[in-house]
Amino acid sequence: METSTNEFSLPLQGKLAIVTGGSRGIGAGLAWELARRGANVCIVYVSSNSKPAVTDLQTKISQLPHKPTTWACQANLSSPTGAEEVITQLKSQIHDPENLKIDILVNNAGIEAVNNMKDVTIEEYETVFNLNVRGSMLMTQAVLLYLPSKGRIINLSSVAARYGFKGVSLYVASKAALEGFTRAWASELGENGTTVNAVAPGPVPSDLLDKIPKSLVHMQKSTTPIEQRLGTTEEVANIVTWLAGPDSSWVTGQVISASGGWTMY
Ligand SMILES: NC(=O)c1ccc[n+]([C@@H]2O[C@H](COP(=O)([O-])OP(=O)(O)OC[C@H]3O[C@@H](n4cnc5c(N)ncnc54)[C@H](OP(=O)(O)O)[C@@H]3O)[C@@H](O)[C@H]2O)c1
Secondary structure (H helix, E strand, O other): OOOOHHHHHOOOOOOEEEEEOOOOHHHHHHHHHHHHOOOEEEEEEOOHHHHHHHHHHHHHHHOOOOOOOEEEEEOOOOOOOHHHHHHHHHHHHOOOHHHOOOOEEEEOOOOOOOEOHHHOOHHHHHHHHHHHHHHHHHHHHHHHOOOOOOOEEEEEOOHHHHOOOOOEHHHHHHHHHHHHHHHHHHHHHHHHOOEEEEEEEOOOOOHHHHOOOHHHHHHHHHOOOOOOOOOOHHHHHHHHHHHHOHHHOOOOOOEEEEOOOOOOO
């Protein structure tokens, strides 16, 4: 049996990964871990005030011993053209745009809205669904042209997709839709070895979590089997990077709960 050190230490070497929402929170941790395992990473963000954080992350990644390449693309994935803008910006930064290959897409950018169902507005609906659902769909469509065989698509869902949390129905429903996409895309794209999976975290400290009602977070924390604590970005990243690599080749259409056992299904 042939083995090489890099196969184990850098299983994603030579792969190009796009991480949406890679400027902060879970996405920044995902970009770091994918790069740590060898991938070259395109970090997608939207807010101009996140640019310094993206530059810092790129510097940190470039200092890894194997010197991964990074690119940054600023685009609004809630808009109908945002995903195509990412591809255009990425092509303008790489050496050989004619032969662009995107091996891994992580649809991580997401947003929540807190409001009771009876008061939810069309604007809030559009804010949440245009990013969490349509944005993930358009980003995946945009990447398909460049996705080689054995490609990897990973969607960031939430334990909320299958739990009726009060006051966040748009978020809950958007993540349920994303899990539906995950299964259907897995069926459509599996022919050439491409896998599509979702990771559903429980609460992880981030700007997004700060906006979720404290009572919901406390309820989850106090009933989490593992150590009654919140998850960490690293714990989520370890699962996402495993799904992004060769060891997960027989896993597709799945939702992996990253919640310390808060959900068990
Ligand atoms: N944190 C949790 O407890 C938790 C639990 C379960 C699931 N999740 C899911 O994990 C993912 C990441 O969550 P997080 O907590 O890390 O969120 P976060 O800290 O609020 O970060 C959101 C990221 O999405 C980007 N983004 C927002 N709107 C965008 C748009 N219109 N176009 C492009 N990028 C956009 C932001 O970019 P800028 O910095 O440029 O604004 C930022 O990088 C989300 O899908 C979330 O639903 C989180």
